[in-house]
Amino acid sequence: MMRQAGRYLPEYREIRAGISSFLEFCYTPDAAVEVTLQPLRRFGFDASILFADILVIPDALGQRVTFKEGEGPVLEPIRDAKGLEILNVDGVIDHLAPIFETLRRLSVEIPKTTGLIGFAGSPWTVAVYMVEGKGRTECERARAWAYRNPDEFSKLMDVLVDATSRYLIEQVKAGAEVLQLFDSWAGVLSVSQFKSLVIEPTRRIVENVKASAPDVPIIGFPRQGGVMIPEYVKQTGVDGVSLDHSVPLDWAMREIPETCVLQGNLDNRVLVVGGDALDRAVDDILEQTRDRRFVFNLGHGIVPQTPPENVGRVIDRIRGKR
Amino acid sequence: MMRQAGRYLPEYREIRAGISSFLEFCYTPDAAVEVTLQPLRRFGFDASILFADILVIPDALGQRVTFKEGEGPVLEPIRDAKGLEILNVDGVIDHLAPIFETLRRLSVEIPKTTGLIGFAGSPWTVAVYMVEGKGRTECERARAWAYRNPDEFSKLMDVLVDATSRYLIEQVKAGAEVLQLFDSWAGVLSVSQFKSLVIEPTRRIVENVKASAPDVPIIGFPRQGGVMIPEYVKQTGVDGVSLDHSVPLDWAMREIPETCVLQGNLDNRVLVVGGDALDRAVDDILEQTRDRRFVFNLGHGIVPQTPPENVGRVIDRIRGKR
Numbered sequence: 001m002m003r004q005a006g007r008y009l010p011e012y013r014e015i016r017a018g019i020s021s022f023l024e025f026c027y028t029p030d031a032a033v034e035v036t037l038q039p040l041r042r043f044g045f046d047a048s049i050l051f052a053d054i055l056v057i058p059d060a061l062g063q064r065v066t067f068k069e070g071e072g073p074v075l076e077p078i079r080d081a082k083g084l085e086i087l088n089v090d091g092v093i094d095h096l097a098p099i100f101e102t103l104r105r106l107s108v109e110i111p112k113t114t115g116l117i118g119f120a121g122s123p124w125t126v127a128v129y130m131v132e133g134k135g136r137t138e139c140e141r142a143r144a145w146a147y148r149n150p151d152e153f154s155k156l157m158d159v160l161v162d163a164t165s166r167y168l169i170e171q172v173k174a175g176a177e178v179l180q181l182f183d184s185w186a187g188v189l190s191v192s193q194f195k196s197l198v199i200e201p202t203r204r205i206v207e208n209v210k211a212s213a214p215d216v217p218i219i220g221f222p223r224q225g226g227v228m229i230p231e232y233v234k235q236t237g238v239d240g241v242s243l244d245h246s247v248p249l250d251w252a253m254r255e256i257p258e259t260c261v262l263q264g265n266l267d268n269r270v271l272v273v274g275g276d277a278l279d280r281a282v283d284d285i286l287e288q289t290r291d292r293r294f295v296f297n298l299g300h301g302i303v304p305q306t307p308p309e310n311v312g313r314v315i316d317r318i319r320g321k322r
Numbered sequence: 323m324m325r326q327a328g329r330y331l332p333e334y335r336e337i338r339a340g341i342s343s344f345l346e347f348c349y350t351p352d353a354a355v356e357v358t359l360q361p362l363r364r365f366g367f368d369a370s371i372l373f374a375d376i377l378v379i380p381d382a383l384g385q386r387v388t389f390k391e392g393e394g395p396v397l398e399p400i401r402d403a404k405g406l407e408i409l410n411v412d413g414v415i416d417h418l419a420p421i422f423e424t425l426r427r428l429s430v431e432i433p434k435t436t437g438l439i440g441f442a443g444s445p446w447t448v449a450v451y452m453v454e455g456k457g458r459t460e461c462e463r464a465r466a467w468a469y470r471n472p473d474e475f476s477k478l479m480d481v482l483v484d485a486t487s488r489y490l491i492e493q494v495k496a497g498a499e500v501l502q503l504f505d506s507w508a509g510v511l512s513v514s515q516f517k518s519l520v521i522e523p524t525r526r527i528v529e530n531v532k533a534s535a536p537d538v539p540i541i542g543f544p545r546q547g548g549v550m551i552p553e554y555v556k557q558t559g560v561d562g563v564s565l566d567h568s569v570p571l572d573w574a575m576r577e578i579p580e581t582c583v584l585q586g587n588l589d590n591r592v593l594v595v596g597g598d599a600l601d602r603a604v605d606d607i608l609e610q611t612r613d614r615r616f617v618f619n620l621g622h623g624i625v626p627q628t629p630p631e632n633v634g635r636v637i638d639r640i641r642g643k644r
Contacts, residue, residue, distance in 0.1 A: 137459045138591075140591055140625075143589070143591045144591050144594060144595050147589075147591060147592050147595040147599040148595045148597075148599065150599075187509070187546065187568060188568075189567075189568065190567040190568065190589040190592070190603075190621070191567070191568065191569070191570045191571075192603070192606070193589075194568070224509065224546065224548070224568075226546070226548025226549055226568060226569075227548050227549055227568070227569060227570055227573050228568070228570065245511075245512040245513070246509060246510075246511065246512065246513065246516070246546075246548060246549075246550070247513070247548075247549060248513045248549055248550065249513075251549050267465070267469075267512040267515075269460075269462055269465040269466050269469060270469050270512070272466060273466050273469040273470045275470075277469040277470065277472075281512075281514070284514070299512070303462075
């Protein structure tokens with residue numbers, strides 16, 4: 001469940017309150033292991049996903065990243081070729097050592113039958129934060145830069161492909177059994193930029209990771225990718241794809257080959273509402289995907305005001321029906 | 323070009339500066355006629371679109387609507403059945419009389435060969451502003467209300483279908499030759515809500531308007547509707563559909579019958595950037611739509627920082643090639 005550990009759980013908020021900076025939280029194995037395990041204890045999910053953040057990559061590359069209470073991440077933005085000069089790929093793996101330690105401990109601590117999922121942000125989405133300085137609905141500066149000077153923007157994407165590939169390969173060495181790439185801002189792009197900034201960098205990361213870890217499944221999540229999702233699957237070579245709640249499942253099952261596992265699609269707002277509306281939404285997904293391998297999941301991140309009992313209700317309903 | 327008159331034009335900003343409230347601007351035929359004509363004078367567009375705002379409908383229904391400088395619209399939000407009681411459909415046409423006056427004057431003032439387009443917001447998008455109190459990326463309150471109490475939310479949609487149908491029929495009587503329905507927030511919905519909150523209310527409006535004005539083409543714009551767009555076209559009966567920049571044109575031409583005219587698709591950010599990137603994007607659209615009726619347009623609203631000369635560059639390029 002995206003994101004499985006987090007602000008909807010009181011036991012998470014308690015740990016979080018004891019650590020001043022969010023990045024320090026991600027880099028403290030004791031804390032990161034504990035909050036990764038919390039939802040497993042509560043709900044017994046079939047898989048656990050590493051607790052970390054997609055912005056550890058710009059942080060590890062040398063960009064200044066902070067998280068402000070109630071505001072989300074704030075980065076010292078990079079807006080030109082000169083800004084790119086501060087980025088240094090060579091230090092990334094050392095900088096992220098605590099995250100690999102978290103994974104090593106998790107691979108011992110979680111039940112043998114529970115999957116361990118590592119993850120990273122996709123280059124486009126990470127680049128949006130790096131260029132805009134924060135999450136921005138329109139991603140206008142990043143989109144404009146990529147139109148104005150595609151060669152310069154490619155340098156940023158190259159750095160991110162390289163750093164992210166190394167990061168994911170190291171996650172596998174530390175115990176990750178599945179990897180997921182989050183491209184939360186994929187949906188804002190024109191078709192031509194979706195091809196060059198979402199599909200192509202993702203394809204290169206999949207190629208790099210597969211060269212080192214051919215058997216580790218990779219799940220892509222081009223959020224709001226809509227019509228482009230089948231081409232994304234075909235060109236990138238991902239083994240699974242996470243679908244946001246705007247994607248009709250019958251269409252996805254027709255357009256995406258069975259070799260690619262489907263995941264997601266539950267509206268995070270119906271999970272907040274709960275009750276009959278939630279039951280109907282869960283049943284609808286189960287019914288539609290009856291004849292296909294499917295990973296039940298949200299279509300986008302769980303929101304803090306989600307009542308934890310609604311998550312339990314979903315789990316019970318799925319288990320009751322299979 | 324969406325929106326054809328607006329903050330990217332200095333002559334618009336000059337008129338705007340002389341009127342204190344944005345709604346008053348929309349309700350002042352002298353001003354609204356003038357700014358509708360400004361882009362025609364500058365660029366000689368093939369069609370002119372009425373200058374107004376989608377939020378005149380909640381205003382006419384009795385909800386408090388104001389526009390704050392730099393913040394956009396602010397509404398006294400409606401969040402429950404009790405809040406719906408203030409809405410009164412009967413006064414809508416009288417309240418909007420100045421807009422019909424603007425259309426009557428425009429139908430005389432614009433060249434005979436220039437089309438005159440009227441418009442309204444679609445019920446879902448207008449409802450988002452009415453419920454959230456402002457534009458909100460996630461539209462979470464409106465989505466949650468519709469899940470929690472579909473019957474209650476339907477009452478709001480019924481009011482909007484009724485008011486919008488009357489408003490558009492009256493626009494036709496006042497001289498509008500084409501109508502466009504803007505559903506800017508269509509893309510945030512799950513598949514089931516897209517069907518009930520975007521497709522179904524739009525279908526009813528098209529039905530109502532066609533009963534009164536069967537020959538007036540209606541263009542729908544379910545922004546970010548992605549995979550759902552062909553079903554939207556089929557179910558609603560719109561004569562044309564505006565495509566945001568995320569929609570691959572080759573796919574749209576395959577999936578949407580030729581009886582429906584396609585429109586849009588140019589990225590508003592490449593229009594800001596201009597130069598070769600803009601030329602390539604324009605050529606790409608012209609090339610792909612060579613064998614199909616197509617209305618050249620932006621995929622979403624023009625942004626204030628767009629250099630007017632880039633708009634001229636697009637017009638010249640299209641005219642040079644046809």
